Amino acid sequence: MRREIPLLITGIVGVGFVIQYFIPHAPFSYMSDWFSDWFSIIGACAIVLGALNLMKISIQKVISRKKDWGYAAVIIASFLLIVIIGMVEGKDFRVPGTNFDWLYRYMYIPLSATMFAILAFFVASASYRAFRARNFEATLLLIAAFFVMMGRVPVGDIITGFMPEGWRLSNLASWVMNYPQAAGQRAIMIGIGLGIVSTSLRVILGIERSHIGGGE
Amino acid sequence: MKTIGLFRFLPALTSFSIAFFIIFSPALKAQAPDDSLSTTSPDALAVSIAPPTSLVVFDYKYDDGEALELTWVPSVDDLPVVGKVTGYELYRSDNGGEFYKITELIPGSNNFRDEDLSTGVNYVYYIVALSADARAASVKTEAIQTHREWLNFNLKYLFLIALIISASVIYFIETARRGKKLFVRKIAGLEAVDDAIGQATEMGRSILFIPGINDMDEVQTLAAITILGRVSRVVADYDTKIHMPVSRSLVMTAARETIKASYMAAGRPDAYSDDMVHYVTDEQFGYVAAVDAIMVREKPATIFLLGSFFAESLILAETGNSVGAIQIAGTARPAQLPFFIAACDFTLIGEELFAASAYLSGEPKQLGSLKGQDVGKALAMLVILIAVILATISEIRPLETVRYVLDFLIQVFTIKT
Structure with missing residues (x-):
């Protein structure tokens, strides 16, 4: 029964969701909102589990002085600081000017932006590897990327300004993006759509069971 | 069951x-627009500009009685050469009550869909054209009610296509179940899964499994969890260490259940620990910082990046690359695929992510479902080919029949909600 009941619920809800997409009449029209609301409620309750788990693992690490336990201590201190300040400030904790808002604006946002900024360096290192002309495909990629990058900046059109309108780098870049790139991306999207249908059918029909441990 | x-x-x-x-x-049956033609005049208003005319309201088809469509002919003073009209205001009365403004519209507007309405209420409308110094109102519409429909016939072609694809998937599952051998092409990224886990075992290092940053309502996360089921089964057999930091509490719960079931199936329930999966944070870059730190400190031998990723894809993949791990990535977000291809050893492109669990299981009935997908692909290729030929012919020599067939194909593959 431990497997049968989840499979039965999945099958019924899955078929119900397929049907509701084609029926605009109540109660089918409310199904999506109901389930979305329930998902949010369950998710909100589950965040407590997540937070408790984070604290449990961090406290265990500090108590047993495991390797790098100092980072765990920082997690605990930060967690307690933000939770206590948020609770002390009550329901207006997000109003500009509060201590919580200060922490958010001047600690969280800069830290987040710093992580995002690292992306610029990683793009450079990954591009260097991807664009090395090792074989025919990589060379093709390099040439296409060169034209697209040059076509996206003003200097591209300055260099090719003497050429007819349609042959300038900006037009060439647009052509690469609008035709070969769009065609390839749509082919991937069609495959993804079919993959989702197939996966959903396997889950709804109970053929795919690995998420509940597999087996018959 | x-x-x-x-x-x-x-x-x-x-x-x-x-x-x-x-x-x-x-x-x-759609309500005929003629039933609701405007007939009466609103209260007197300034008329130094011409009012909008032919205001028509009709029930929006194939909905749950929540919308009405309005169309009108803009004021003649709204023409670009005249340019007197500065905008429109649309007024509504519910069940004979006072008229009140429901929206403002820009010059040149000639239609509006009034949504979030209720059934059993009589709605009357009029529209006012505005200029710098005058207002001109149209005649009022007749009272109209919204109607609920049982089926959305705008989706009839989608229903048929879904039926054909679903039927072909089920047909091939049944064919495989009866014992027929089906050819499934090799997917390099999935062929490498066992080797990657084996290498981690030999090196005595851990495996890091990142299921993306979306919740369990995302089909890619579900696909990642199904692959986790297969991976953790091999991990349990090899007695390797698996580490899975997650950014959603529900994913943590689902992943724990999946790994626990795999360890039980492998006959090693004692080796399972809840700490294999742990929650970090819902915040995107907070999660990235934590996972990057885990990669740098633990130096895992194998990293799986499977699921839904956004800007963090390259940060994670490049960090994994820098610690020398074998990386197997997969996502159905086309914008992130180039990053994974550049930074990872193997990448599951789009549909391969969804095929992975079936492929790894090797079960005929699961492989049958992959074969069913091919029918959908063949159908898509056929339609694209026909449409390209017809569009080319129609450009070279405009023929009415060709245009008709082309328009029909466009209609079939355009989803109207």
Whole structure:
């Protein structure tokens, strides 16, 4: 029964969701909102589990002085600081000017932006590897990327300004993006759509069971 | 419940859906716009500009009685050469009550969909053209009510396509179940899974599994969790250490259940620990910082990046690359695929992510579902080919029949909501 009941619920809800997409009449029209609301409620309750788990693992690490336990201590201190300040400030904790808002604006946002900024360096290192002309495909990629990058900046059109309108780098870049790139991306999207249908059918029909441990 | 039990329901379900369409189709009559032609005049208003005319309201078809459509002919002073009209205001009265403004519209507007309405209420409208110094109102519409529909006939072609693809998937699952051998092309990224886990075992290092940053309502996360089921089974057999930091509490719960079930299936429930999966944070870059730190400190031998990723894809993949791990990535977000291809050893492109669990299981009935997908692909290729040929012919020599067929194909593959 431990497997049968989840499979039965999945099958019924899955078929119900397929049907509701084609029926605009109540109660089918409310199904999506109901389930979305329930998902949010369950998710909100589950965040407590997540937070408790984070604290449990961090406290265990500090108590047993495991390797790098100092980072765990920082997690605990930060967690307690933000939770206590948020609770002390009550329901207006997000109003500009509060201590919580200060922490958010001047600690969280800069830290987040710093992580995002690292992306610029990683793009450079990954591009260097991807664009090395090792074989025919990589060379093709390099040439296409060169034209697209040059076509996206003003200097591209300055260099090719003497050429007819349609042959300038900006037009060439647009052509690469609008035709070969769009065609390839749509082919991937069609495959993804079919993959989702197939996966959903396997889950709804109970053929795919690995998420509940597999087996018959 | 056995899988076969659900199969038995399927023909009945399909028949029921078709019967549903046939039975309720007579009820799908759209209300004639003529019933609601404007006839009466609103209270006196300034008329130094011409008012909008022919204001028509009709029920929006195929909805739950929540919307009305309005169309009108803009004021003649709204023409670009005249340019007197600065905008429009649309007014509504509910059940004979006071008129009140429901929206403002820009010059040149000639239609509006009024949504979030209720059934059983009489709605009357009029529209006012505005200029710098004058207002001119149209005549009022007749009272109209919204109507609920049972079927969305705008989606009839989508329903048929979904039926064909679903039927082909089920047909091939049944064919495989009867024992017929089906050819499935090799997917390099999935062929490497066992080797990657084996290498981690030999090196005595851990495996890091990142299921993306979306929740369990994302099909890619579900696909990642199904692959986790297969991976953790091999991990349990090899007695390797798996580490899975997650950014959603529900994913943590689902992943724990999946790994626990795999360890039990492998006959090693004692080796399972809840700490294999742990929650970090819902915040995107907070999660990235934590996972990057885990990669740098633990130096895992194998990293799986499977699921839904956004800007963090390259940060994670490049950090994994820098610690020398074998990386197997997969996502159905086309914008992130180039990053994974550049930074990872193997990348599951789009549909391969969804095929992975079936492929790794090696079960005929699961592989059959992959074969069913191919029918959908063949159909898509055929339609694209026909449409390209027809569009080319239509450009070279405009023929009415060719244009008609092309328009029909466009209509079939355009989803109207």
